[in-house]
Amino acid sequence: MSQSKPKIAVIIGATRPGRVGGSVAEWVHRIASTRDDAAFDLVDLRDVSLPFLDEALPPSLQQYENEHTKQWAATVDGYDGYVFVTPEYNHSTSAVLKNAIDFLYTEWNNKAAGFVGYGSAGGSRAIEHLRHIMAEVQVATVRNQVMLSLFNDFEDFTTLAPQPLQTDAVHAMLDQLIAWSSALAPLRTKGE
Template sequence: MTKIAIIIGSTRPGRNGEAVARWVHRIAKERTDAEFEIVDIADYNLPLLDEPMSPATGQYTKAHTKKWSGKIASFDGYIFVTPEYNHATSGALKNAIDYLYNEWNNKAAGFVGYGAAGGISAVENLRLIMGELQVADVRAQVRLSLFTDFENFSEFKPASYQVSSVEAMIDQVIAWSDALSVLRQN
């Protein structure tokens, strides 16, 4: 069964990402064509990249890196739930991604962005990063506005039409994850 991680891309106190990830997970659990798991980068307590060797070598010396590596390697694809901070993804998510290299390769990624402009710049930032990691990012994405999908910028109340955006994105992530499985077997 295809395994997809829903990665919470913020560690900020009071973050909106956890509620967004739970909502995506509820929608995803209705499906029978893949398994879904929420992965919270906050649970891994990753300091600013502290491995002495490049992640491309896979020579990890720190327990937190080995734990993070094992978790990420166990998935066939990813859905990144990202805030938009200053026209980019969060520093915490970028740091978590940068810890690894081979674990990301030949997998698929979809994006759920949230922010004043729907997290569009954060997602575009992640698309550049995914290309370097040999991750196939899908076209469909979810854009959640702090103005229309959150009450008082903090209580998550997504517009009903957003469900179909999530479903379309998940369809593509599963299709590409499955298609890339041939590359992951080599």
């Protein structure tokens, strides 16, 4: 971690059958991959397969008992920053994304996050909730965000067809995310 080029995870925050989050994250990843100022990976919570939080001790102690938690900790720890691709369910983010965040603490610390939301209100309320959650795990969130409307950026509410301005929004968010991920690197290496 903390190489000259930040390593950024694009996390798909939905696992439900028929989700559009996969196509949204792949679109973000394609745009990000055209850049040479960071390395980007897709991380799908479907592949992580975490149960509801099942660790006996608080995550801040890093005394994980379960192999799935240890694997998730290693994954999260390997990145300098994150792009959270989130649906909006009932004015918030998905339970699976909140659960994945709650499993860990230290692995998130002193990193940066950007957000891509989608829903009837562009995922704005999900993003706002995620900002509060990220603050608690000591992740700095960037101001620029991408909000995809089911009415304007999808065909039949399911097929991603983003307006051209959304590509610019992704780049603006990534500009901030990469800068902040790099700026926070000294805090992450302080204890090493």
